[in-house]
Amino acid sequence: MGSDNTERTRATPPKRKRGGLRWLSGYPLVLVFIAGSYWVTAFQDTDNLRAIVLLIQLVTVAIVFHTVRLRRSIQRVSWWVLGSSMVLSIAVLISGLVSQTLDVVLAIAVTLAYLVAPVVILSTELRRQKTDQQTLFAVVCTYLFIGMFFTYFYHALALWTPEPIFAGGQPDHLTNIVFFSFTTLTTIGYGNMIPAGAGVQSIAIGEAITGQLFLIIAVAHVASGWSHALRNPTQ
Template sequence: MVFALLLASFVVAGMLDGLLARLITLLFYVGVLVLALRFARLPIGTARWLRRALLAGSVLIAVLVLVLHGRVIEGIAALWTAGFLLLTVFVVVGRVLRHPVVTMQTIFGALSAYLMVGFVFVALFTAAARLGPGQFFTGDETADGDSIQYFAFVTLTTTGYGDLTPATAPGRSLAVLDALCGQIFLVTLVARLVSVFGVERRRPGDDAAA
Protein backbone atom coordinates (compact mmCIF):
# COMPACT_ATOMS: atom_id res chain seq x y z
CA MET A 1 0.00 0.00 0.00
CA VAL A 2 2.84 2.39 0.81
CA PHE A 3 4.56 1.62 -2.50
CA ALA A 4 1.29 2.18 -4.41
CA LEU A 5 0.69 5.53 -2.70
CA LEU A 6 4.21 6.68 -3.54
CA LEU A 7 3.80 5.73 -7.20
CA ALA A 8 0.48 7.57 -7.28
CA SER A 9 2.07 10.69 -5.79
CA PHE A 10 4.86 10.47 -8.39
CA VAL A 11 2.30 10.38 -11.23
CA VAL A 12 0.22 13.21 -9.76
CA ALA A 13 3.26 15.44 -9.26
CA GLY A 14 4.34 14.78 -12.83
CA MET A 15 0.93 15.48 -14.37
CA LEU A 16 -0.11 18.47 -12.26
CA ASP A 17 1.67 21.61 -11.16
CA GLY A 18 1.03 24.50 -8.85
CA LEU A 19 -0.91 24.64 -5.60
CA LEU A 20 -3.25 21.72 -6.37
CA ALA A 21 -0.36 19.34 -7.08
CA ARG A 22 1.46 20.31 -3.87
CA LEU A 23 -1.61 19.77 -1.71
CA ILE A 24 -2.48 16.42 -3.31
CA THR A 25 1.07 15.11 -2.97
CA LEU A 26 1.17 16.31 0.64
CA LEU A 27 -2.01 14.30 1.24
CA PHE A 28 -0.36 11.22 -0.28
CA TYR A 29 2.72 11.71 1.90
CA VAL A 30 0.59 11.98 5.04
CA GLY A 31 -1.14 8.73 4.07
CA VAL A 32 2.24 7.05 3.62
CA LEU A 33 3.39 8.26 7.03
CA VAL A 34 0.20 7.07 8.77
CA LEU A 35 0.55 3.61 7.20
CA ALA A 36 4.25 3.42 8.05
CA LEU A 37 3.63 4.33 11.69
CA ARG A 38 0.77 1.84 11.90
CA PHE A 39 2.99 -1.09 10.93
CA ALA A 40 6.22 0.12 12.55
CA ARG A 41 5.45 -1.59 15.88
CA LEU A 42 6.39 1.50 17.82
CA PRO A 43 5.07 1.94 21.37
CA ILE A 44 1.39 2.88 21.14
CA GLY A 45 1.87 6.18 22.93
CA THR A 46 4.82 7.19 20.75
CA ALA A 47 3.04 6.28 17.51
CA ARG A 48 -0.11 8.15 18.55
CA TRP A 49 1.88 11.26 19.53
CA LEU A 50 3.80 11.23 16.25
CA ARG A 51 0.64 10.85 14.19
CA ARG A 52 -1.10 13.72 15.95
CA ALA A 53 1.88 16.05 15.83
CA LEU A 54 2.68 15.39 12.17
CA LEU A 55 -0.95 15.52 11.05
CA ALA A 56 -1.47 18.82 12.91
CA GLY A 57 1.71 20.25 11.38
CA SER A 58 0.70 19.13 7.88
CA VAL A 59 -2.76 20.69 8.23
CA LEU A 60 -1.19 23.95 9.42
CA ILE A 61 1.24 23.97 6.48
CA ALA A 62 -1.59 23.27 4.03
CA VAL A 63 -3.64 26.15 5.45
CA LEU A 64 -0.67 28.52 5.24
CA VAL A 65 -0.05 27.54 1.61
CA LEU A 66 -3.71 28.13 0.78
CA VAL A 67 -3.97 31.47 2.59
CA LEU A 68 -0.50 32.95 2.15
CA HIS A 69 1.04 32.68 -1.30
CA GLY A 70 4.69 33.27 -1.97
CA ARG A 71 8.10 31.72 -2.37
CA VAL A 72 8.93 31.81 1.34
CA ILE A 73 5.78 29.92 2.35
CA GLU A 74 6.38 27.36 -0.38
CA GLY A 75 9.96 26.92 0.78
CA ILE A 76 8.92 26.41 4.40
CA ALA A 77 6.27 23.91 3.30
CA ALA A 78 8.90 22.02 1.29
CA LEU A 79 11.24 21.85 4.30
CA TRP A 80 8.40 20.48 6.45
CA THR A 81 7.64 17.89 3.77
CA ALA A 82 11.31 16.86 3.60
CA GLY A 83 11.44 16.50 7.39
CA PHE A 84 8.50 14.17 7.84
CA LEU A 85 9.38 12.19 4.71
CA LEU A 86 12.85 11.62 6.16
CA LEU A 87 11.24 10.44 9.39
CA THR A 88 9.08 8.05 7.36
CA VAL A 89 12.20 6.68 5.63
CA PHE A 90 13.72 5.81 9.02
CA VAL A 91 10.46 4.21 10.19
CA VAL A 92 10.13 2.06 7.06
CA VAL A 93 13.81 1.03 6.99
CA GLY A 94 13.67 0.13 10.69
CA ARG A 95 10.65 -2.10 10.06
CA VAL A 96 12.32 -3.71 7.04
CA LEU A 97 15.47 -4.51 9.02
CA ARG A 98 13.40 -6.26 11.69
CA HIS A 99 11.83 -8.73 9.24
CA PRO A 100 13.18 -12.18 10.24
CA VAL A 101 12.68 -13.53 6.70
CA VAL A 102 13.13 -11.46 3.55
CA THR A 103 9.83 -11.61 1.65
CA MET A 104 8.24 -9.57 -1.13
CA GLN A 105 6.84 -7.31 1.58
CA THR A 106 10.42 -6.65 2.71
CA ILE A 107 11.53 -5.84 -0.84
CA PHE A 108 8.59 -3.50 -1.44
CA GLY A 109 9.35 -1.82 1.89
CA ALA A 110 12.94 -1.18 0.80
CA LEU A 111 11.80 0.10 -2.60
CA SER A 112 9.27 2.36 -0.90
CA ALA A 113 12.05 3.81 1.25
CA TYR A 114 14.15 4.35 -1.90
CA LEU A 115 11.31 6.28 -3.55
CA MET A 116 10.86 8.31 -0.38
CA VAL A 117 14.54 9.27 -0.45
CA GLY A 118 13.88 10.66 -3.93
CA PHE A 119 10.88 12.62 -2.66
CA VAL A 120 12.96 13.97 0.23
CA PHE A 121 15.34 15.48 -2.33
CA VAL A 122 12.42 16.77 -4.41
CA ALA A 123 11.32 18.70 -1.32
CA LEU A 124 14.86 19.88 -0.55
CA PHE A 125 15.43 21.06 -4.13
CA THR A 126 12.06 22.84 -4.00
CA ALA A 127 13.04 24.58 -0.76
CA ALA A 128 16.39 25.62 -2.25
CA ALA A 129 14.67 26.96 -5.37
CA ARG A 130 12.04 28.93 -3.42
CA LEU A 131 14.23 30.27 -0.61
CA GLY A 132 17.42 30.89 -2.57
CA PRO A 133 18.14 33.99 -4.67
CA GLY A 134 18.04 33.95 -8.44
CA GLN A 135 17.36 31.04 -10.78
CA PHE A 136 17.81 27.52 -9.43
CA PHE A 137 18.72 25.97 -12.82
CA THR A 138 21.20 27.33 -15.34
CA GLY A 139 20.02 28.55 -18.73
CA ASP A 140 16.90 30.22 -17.30
CA GLU A 141 15.20 26.82 -16.97
CA THR A 142 12.03 27.08 -14.88
CA ALA A 143 12.23 25.32 -11.51
CA ASP A 144 8.61 24.12 -11.41
CA GLY A 145 7.40 20.98 -9.66
CA ASP A 146 7.68 18.77 -12.73
CA SER A 147 11.26 19.76 -13.60
CA ILE A 148 12.43 19.52 -9.97
CA GLN A 149 10.97 16.02 -9.57
CA TYR A 150 12.52 14.96 -12.88
CA PHE A 151 15.92 16.36 -11.86
CA ALA A 152 15.78 14.79 -8.38
CA PHE A 153 15.09 11.26 -9.61
CA VAL A 154 17.45 11.46 -12.58
CA THR A 155 20.16 12.49 -10.12
CA LEU A 156 19.14 9.83 -7.57
CA THR A 157 19.63 7.12 -10.20
CA THR A 158 22.81 8.84 -11.50
CA THR A 159 21.38 8.81 -15.03
CA GLY A 160 22.79 12.28 -15.58
CA TYR A 161 21.23 13.52 -18.82
CA GLY A 162 22.71 16.95 -18.20
CA ASP A 163 19.72 18.90 -19.53
CA LEU A 164 19.14 20.48 -16.10
CA THR A 165 22.01 21.77 -13.98
CA PRO A 166 21.82 23.62 -10.64
CA ALA A 167 23.07 27.20 -10.83
CA THR A 168 23.65 27.68 -7.10
CA ALA A 169 26.11 26.18 -4.63
CA PRO A 170 23.37 24.74 -2.36
CA GLY A 171 21.74 23.15 -5.40
CA ARG A 172 24.98 21.54 -6.52
CA SER A 173 25.71 20.25 -3.01
CA LEU A 174 22.24 18.74 -2.75
CA ALA A 175 22.65 17.14 -6.17
CA VAL A 176 25.87 15.40 -5.11
CA LEU A 177 24.24 14.23 -1.87
CA ASP A 178 21.22 13.01 -3.85
CA ALA A 179 23.40 10.87 -6.13
CA LEU A 180 25.42 9.46 -3.23
CA CYS A 181 22.34 8.55 -1.19
CA GLY A 182 20.72 6.85 -4.17
CA GLN A 183 23.70 4.63 -4.91
CA ILE A 184 24.52 3.84 -1.28
CA PHE A 185 20.89 2.92 -0.58
CA LEU A 186 20.68 0.56 -3.56
CA VAL A 187 24.03 -1.13 -2.86
CA THR A 188 23.78 -1.47 0.90
CA LEU A 189 20.08 -2.23 1.45
CA VAL A 190 18.09 -3.17 -1.66
CA ALA A 191 20.79 -5.32 -3.27
CA ARG A 192 21.53 -7.06 0.02
CA LEU A 193 17.86 -7.86 0.65
CA VAL A 194 17.40 -9.23 -2.86
CA SER A 195 20.47 -11.46 -2.41
CA VAL A 196 18.98 -13.11 0.71
CA PHE A 197 15.38 -13.26 -0.53
CA GLY A 198 13.47 -16.04 1.20
CA VAL A 199 16.31 -16.75 3.65
CA GLU A 200 15.86 -16.39 7.39
CA ARG A 201 18.30 -13.81 8.66
CA ARG A 202 20.51 -14.46 11.67
CA ARG A 203 19.89 -12.31 14.70
CA PRO A 204 22.41 -11.12 17.30
CA GLY A 205 22.61 -13.78 19.98
CA ASP A 206 21.74 -16.74 17.73
CA ASP A 207 25.25 -18.12 18.09
CA ALA A 208 25.11 -17.78 21.85
CA ALA A 209 21.74 -19.53 21.97
CA ALA A 210 23.13 -22.36 19.86
Protein backbone atom coordinates (compact mmCIF):
# COMPACT_ATOMS: atom_id res chain seq x y z
CA MET A 1 0.00 0.00 0.00
CA GLY A 2 2.79 2.36 0.86
CA SER A 3 4.56 1.72 -2.44
CA ASP A 4 1.32 2.27 -4.40
CA ASN A 5 0.76 5.63 -2.72
CA THR A 6 4.36 6.62 -3.48
CA GLU A 7 3.96 5.72 -7.16
CA ARG A 8 0.72 7.69 -7.43
CA THR A 9 2.36 10.69 -5.84
CA ARG A 10 5.22 10.55 -8.32
CA ALA A 11 2.90 10.04 -11.29
CA THR A 12 0.59 12.94 -10.45
CA PRO A 13 2.52 15.87 -9.00
CA PRO A 14 0.42 18.52 -7.26
CA LYS A 15 -0.80 21.38 -9.38
CA ARG A 16 0.85 24.73 -8.91
CA LYS A 17 -1.27 27.65 -7.88
CA ARG A 18 -1.53 30.40 -10.41
CA GLY A 19 -0.47 33.88 -9.49
CA GLY A 20 -2.98 36.60 -8.92
CA LEU A 21 -1.98 38.45 -12.11
CA ARG A 22 -1.85 35.35 -14.31
CA TRP A 23 -5.25 36.24 -15.77
CA LEU A 24 -3.87 39.51 -17.11
CA SER A 25 -2.58 38.01 -20.33
CA GLY A 26 -3.84 37.18 -23.80
CA TYR A 27 -6.95 39.05 -24.85
CA PRO A 28 -7.53 40.66 -21.42
CA LEU A 29 -4.11 42.28 -21.76
CA VAL A 30 -4.97 43.35 -25.31
CA LEU A 31 -8.17 44.88 -23.95
CA VAL A 32 -6.18 46.87 -21.37
CA PHE A 33 -3.90 48.26 -24.07
CA ILE A 34 -6.84 49.12 -26.33
CA ALA A 35 -8.34 51.08 -23.44
CA GLY A 36 -5.01 52.86 -23.05
CA SER A 37 -4.89 53.56 -26.78
CA TYR A 38 -8.38 55.03 -26.67
CA TRP A 39 -7.47 57.18 -23.67
CA VAL A 40 -4.38 58.72 -25.28
CA THR A 41 -6.33 59.25 -28.51
CA ALA A 42 -9.28 60.90 -26.77
CA PHE A 43 -6.98 63.47 -25.20
CA GLN A 44 -5.30 64.40 -28.50
CA ASP A 45 -6.72 67.91 -28.85
CA THR A 46 -4.57 68.66 -31.91
CA ASP A 47 -4.56 67.63 -35.56
CA ASN A 48 -1.08 66.08 -35.30
CA LEU A 49 -0.54 62.51 -34.14
CA ARG A 50 2.13 62.45 -31.47
CA ALA A 51 4.81 59.80 -31.87
CA ILE A 52 4.22 58.46 -28.38
CA VAL A 53 0.60 57.72 -29.35
CA LEU A 54 1.75 55.80 -32.41
CA LEU A 55 4.16 53.82 -30.25
CA ILE A 56 1.36 52.79 -27.89
CA GLN A 57 -0.83 51.71 -30.83
CA LEU A 58 1.94 49.59 -32.33
CA VAL A 59 2.68 47.91 -28.99
CA THR A 60 -1.03 47.05 -28.75
CA VAL A 61 -0.96 45.39 -32.16
CA ALA A 62 2.28 43.59 -31.25
CA ILE A 63 0.53 42.06 -28.23
CA VAL A 64 -2.24 40.87 -30.55
CA PHE A 65 0.30 39.09 -32.77
CA HIS A 66 1.83 37.46 -29.70
CA THR A 67 -1.59 36.41 -28.36
CA VAL A 68 -2.89 34.74 -31.52
CA ARG A 69 0.45 33.00 -32.21
CA LEU A 70 0.71 33.50 -35.94
CA ARG A 71 2.78 31.29 -38.15
CA ARG A 72 6.51 32.00 -37.99
CA SER A 73 6.74 33.33 -41.55
CA ILE A 74 3.89 35.77 -40.97
CA GLN A 75 5.25 36.70 -37.55
CA ARG A 76 8.64 37.57 -39.03
CA VAL A 77 7.12 39.97 -41.56
CA SER A 78 4.76 41.43 -38.97
CA TRP A 79 7.49 41.97 -36.39
CA TRP A 80 9.75 43.52 -39.01
CA VAL A 81 7.06 46.01 -40.02
CA LEU A 82 6.13 46.78 -36.42
CA GLY A 83 9.77 47.06 -35.41
CA SER A 84 10.52 49.48 -38.23
CA SER A 85 7.47 51.57 -37.33
CA MET A 86 8.47 51.62 -33.68
CA VAL A 87 12.00 52.74 -34.55
CA LEU A 88 10.52 55.50 -36.73
CA SER A 89 8.16 56.64 -34.00
CA ILE A 90 10.96 56.70 -31.42
CA ALA A 91 13.19 58.66 -33.81
CA VAL A 92 10.39 61.17 -34.41
CA LEU A 93 9.74 61.41 -30.68
CA ILE A 94 13.41 62.12 -29.92
CA SER A 95 14.05 64.50 -32.83
CA GLY A 96 10.76 66.37 -32.48
CA LEU A 97 10.13 66.44 -36.23
CA VAL A 98 6.81 67.97 -37.33
CA SER A 99 5.42 68.01 -40.88
CA GLN A 100 2.14 67.34 -42.61
CA THR A 101 3.62 64.52 -44.71
CA LEU A 102 4.96 62.81 -41.60
CA ASP A 103 1.60 63.19 -39.86
CA VAL A 104 -0.15 61.55 -42.82
CA VAL A 105 2.36 58.68 -42.85
CA LEU A 106 1.93 58.09 -39.12
CA ALA A 107 -1.86 58.19 -39.40
CA ILE A 108 -1.81 55.69 -42.27
CA ALA A 109 0.53 53.42 -40.30
CA VAL A 110 -1.87 53.35 -37.34
CA THR A 111 -4.85 52.83 -39.66
CA LEU A 112 -3.22 49.78 -41.28
CA ALA A 113 -2.21 48.42 -37.88
CA TYR A 114 -5.78 48.68 -36.63
CA LEU A 115 -7.00 47.02 -39.82
CA VAL A 116 -4.65 44.06 -39.51
CA ALA A 117 -5.35 43.43 -35.82
CA PRO A 118 -9.09 42.57 -36.06
CA VAL A 119 -8.52 40.52 -39.21
CA VAL A 120 -5.87 38.47 -37.42
CA ILE A 121 -8.08 37.97 -34.36
CA LEU A 122 -11.12 36.93 -36.40
CA SER A 123 -9.16 34.53 -38.63
CA THR A 124 -7.69 32.88 -35.52
CA GLU A 125 -10.95 32.60 -33.58
CA LEU A 126 -12.89 31.21 -36.54
CA ARG A 127 -10.47 28.29 -36.67
CA ARG A 128 -11.04 27.45 -33.01
CA GLN A 129 -13.64 24.79 -32.27
CA LYS A 130 -14.20 25.93 -28.70
CA THR A 131 -16.25 28.87 -27.45
CA ASP A 132 -15.14 30.17 -24.07
CA GLN A 133 -14.18 33.34 -22.24
CA GLN A 134 -11.33 33.84 -24.69
CA THR A 135 -13.87 34.00 -27.51
CA LEU A 136 -15.84 36.68 -25.70
CA PHE A 137 -12.72 38.76 -25.03
CA ALA A 138 -11.71 38.35 -28.69
CA VAL A 139 -15.09 39.65 -29.84
CA VAL A 140 -14.87 42.71 -27.57
CA CYS A 141 -11.29 43.45 -28.68
CA THR A 142 -12.24 43.13 -32.35
CA TYR A 143 -15.19 45.48 -31.93
CA LEU A 144 -13.00 48.11 -30.29
CA PHE A 145 -10.32 47.67 -32.94
CA ILE A 146 -12.92 48.39 -35.63
CA GLY A 147 -13.83 51.64 -33.90
CA MET A 148 -10.17 52.64 -33.63
CA PHE A 149 -9.57 51.72 -37.27
CA PHE A 150 -12.30 54.08 -38.46
CA THR A 151 -11.00 56.73 -36.04
CA TYR A 152 -7.62 56.85 -37.71
CA PHE A 153 -9.16 56.42 -41.16
CA TYR A 154 -11.06 59.66 -40.55
CA HIS A 155 -7.92 61.20 -39.09
CA ALA A 156 -5.80 60.34 -42.14
CA LEU A 157 -8.55 61.71 -44.37
CA ALA A 158 -8.69 64.94 -42.34
CA LEU A 159 -4.93 65.38 -42.73
CA TRP A 160 -4.98 64.58 -46.44
CA THR A 161 -7.87 66.78 -47.55
CA PRO A 162 -7.83 70.58 -47.16
CA GLU A 163 -11.55 70.71 -46.36
CA PRO A 164 -12.78 69.91 -42.81
CA ILE A 165 -14.49 66.54 -42.36
CA PHE A 166 -17.09 67.94 -39.95
CA ALA A 167 -19.73 70.54 -40.73
CA GLY A 168 -20.61 73.44 -38.47
CA GLY A 169 -17.06 74.49 -37.66
CA GLN A 170 -16.23 71.47 -35.50
CA PRO A 171 -12.42 71.02 -35.41
CA ASP A 172 -10.86 67.85 -36.82
CA HIS A 173 -9.09 67.02 -33.57
CA LEU A 174 -8.61 63.38 -32.62
CA THR A 175 -10.75 64.02 -29.55
CA ASN A 176 -13.73 64.78 -31.77
CA ILE A 177 -12.88 62.11 -34.33
CA VAL A 178 -12.68 59.21 -31.86
CA PHE A 179 -15.97 60.33 -30.26
CA PHE A 180 -17.64 60.55 -33.65
CA SER A 181 -16.26 57.16 -34.70
CA PHE A 182 -17.57 55.22 -31.72
CA THR A 183 -20.95 56.96 -31.66
CA THR A 184 -21.27 56.06 -35.34
CA LEU A 185 -20.08 52.48 -34.81
CA THR A 186 -22.65 51.95 -32.08
CA THR A 187 -25.29 53.89 -34.10
CA ILE A 188 -25.94 56.21 -31.14
CA GLY A 189 -25.45 59.32 -33.25
CA TYR A 190 -25.87 62.27 -30.90
CA GLY A 191 -25.93 64.61 -33.88
CA ASN A 192 -23.52 67.16 -32.42
CA MET A 193 -20.97 66.33 -35.14
CA ILE A 194 -22.08 65.90 -38.73
CA PRO A 195 -19.75 64.62 -41.47
CA ALA A 196 -19.25 67.12 -44.25
CA GLY A 197 -19.34 65.94 -47.84
CA ALA A 198 -20.55 62.78 -49.54
CA GLY A 199 -17.23 60.98 -49.07
CA VAL A 200 -17.07 61.20 -45.27
CA GLN A 201 -20.81 60.58 -45.02
CA SER A 202 -20.42 57.37 -47.04
CA ILE A 203 -17.61 56.19 -44.76
CA ALA A 204 -19.76 56.93 -41.71
CA ILE A 205 -22.61 54.89 -43.19
CA GLY A 206 -20.19 52.05 -43.87
CA GLU A 207 -18.95 52.16 -40.28
CA ALA A 208 -22.49 52.05 -38.89
CA ILE A 209 -23.38 49.06 -41.07
CA THR A 210 -20.13 47.32 -40.15
CA GLY A 211 -20.77 47.82 -36.46
CA GLN A 212 -24.30 46.42 -36.62
CA LEU A 213 -23.40 43.44 -38.81
CA PHE A 214 -20.45 42.58 -36.59
CA LEU A 215 -22.58 42.60 -33.45
CA ILE A 216 -25.24 40.41 -35.04
CA ILE A 217 -22.73 37.86 -36.37
CA ALA A 218 -20.58 37.89 -33.22
CA VAL A 219 -23.51 37.42 -30.83
CA ALA A 220 -24.88 34.61 -33.00
CA HIS A 221 -21.46 32.91 -33.10
CA VAL A 222 -20.91 33.12 -29.33
CA ALA A 223 -24.47 32.04 -28.52
CA SER A 224 -24.23 29.08 -30.93
CA GLY A 225 -20.90 28.00 -29.46
CA TRP A 226 -22.10 28.17 -25.88
CA SER A 227 -25.32 26.36 -26.79
CA HIS A 228 -23.28 23.58 -28.39
CA ALA A 229 -21.03 23.38 -25.33
CA LEU A 230 -24.05 23.03 -23.03
CA ARG A 231 -25.55 20.29 -25.17
CA ASN A 232 -22.23 18.43 -25.42
CA PRO A 233 -20.36 19.05 -22.14
CA THR A 234 -17.88 16.21 -22.75
CA GLN A 235 -16.55 17.63 -26.04
